[in-house]
Amino acid sequence: MSALPRFSMSVDDGHPLDLRMADLLQSHGIKATFYLPLANQEGAPVLSPASMRQLAQTFEVGSHTRSHRFLNTLPGAEAWREIVDGKQQLQDQIGEEVEGFCYPGGRYQHIHKLQVRSAGFRYARTTQNLRIDMKFPVYEMPTTAQFYPHTRTVFFRNFISQRHWTKRRAALSVSMTADDWLIRLYALLDLSIARQGVFHLWCHSIDIEKLQLWNQLDTFLRRVADYIGTEQRVYNRDLIAVSAAVSTVGGSQQSAVKAINVNAFKAGELKREESDAN
Numbered sequence: 560m561s562a563l564p565r566f567s568m569s570v571d572d573g574h575p576l577d578l579r580m581a582d583l584l585q586s587h588g589i590k591a592t593f594y595l596p597l598a599n600q601e602g603a604p605v606l607s608p609a610s611m612r613q614l615a616q617t618f619e620v621g622s623h624t625r626s627h628r629f630l631n632t633l634p635g636a637e638a639w640r641e642i643v644d645g646k647q648q649l650q651d652q653i654g655e656e657v658e659g660f661c662y663p664g665g666r667y668q669h670i671h672k673l674q675v676r677s678a679g680f681r682y683a684r685t686t687q688n689l690r691i692d693m694k695f696p697v698y699e700m701p702t703t704a705q706f707y708p709h710t711r712t713v714f715f716r717n718f719i720s721q722r723h724w725t726k727r728r729a730a731l732s733v734s735m736t737a738d739d740w741l742i743r744l745y746a747l748l749d750l751s752i753a754r755q756g757v758f759h760l761w762c763h764s765i766d767i768e769k770l771q772l773w774n775q776l777d778t779f780l781r782r783v784a785d786y787i788g789t790e791q792r793v794y795n796r797d798l799i800a801v802s803a804a805v806s807t808v809g810g811s812q813q814s815a816v817k818a819i820n821v822n823a824f825k826a827g828e829l830k831r832e833e834s835d836a837n
Contacts, residue, residue, distance in 0.1 A: 588784055703758045
């Protein structure tokens with residue numbers, strides 16, 4: 560890759576409307592990563608196997624567990640099955656390796672990062688917002704903003720609860736300057752461009768439909784295409800390829816993690832050896 564990444568996009572939950580999203584993205588030459596469960600325990604419809612394969616022909620496809628269950632609510636063994644079965648079954652559907660994972664609801668604990676790693680994923684994405692930097696642990700990839708009319712209060716609450724305050728302070732300051740959520744989103748995009756950072760947008764196709772935001776998203780993506788070159792619009796796996804960050808389980812902990820019996824992950828018996836800030 561001759562130029563550093565400047566824009567990535569995630570689409571979560573695998574709703575059938577993801578096919579409409581794919582058409583919109585292609586019309587602007589925007590790459591994206593779609594995180595797909597095989598089913599949704601909340602009752603929402605998901606893409607058919609044929610539609611999953613169709614998406615995978617053009618975009619990166621990542622796993623969103625087998626049935627979109629919040630990992631922090633499950634016993635360890637059940638979380639393991641959601642992670643590993645979701646990966647294997649999705650690979651069987653699309654006929655290729657699945658490298659990326661996204662924590663449903665952004666809810667996870669330290670053990671789940673280790674389980675995702677042990678399952679063979681190269682990286683995992685969170686829902687932490689207000690990040691435009693490239694330095695992050697590979698199993699805690701952050702985002703910049705969700706395409707959703709969040710209030711400033713929501714932005715601030717997310718800022719307080721999800722750590723890395725120094726890295727997120729400038730983006731928070733920008734996002735507090737306007738009442739209109741779209742103005743805040745454009746301001747964040749301008750900030751990431753000015754600082755030569757990465758803007759990571761994420762959304763749910765069903766939200767775009769319910770709130771009738773297709774035109775607004777189309778306009779925003781046109782702005783992205785106008786200001787960010789084609790080579791700088793990337794899949795999430797490309798962010799990992801150029802990230803200078805160490806793994807969440809990096810440093811002196813790596814050798815210890817490698818020595819952990821995989822059965823401990825499957826049985827959910829791994830004990831947390833350090834405090835977890837999630």
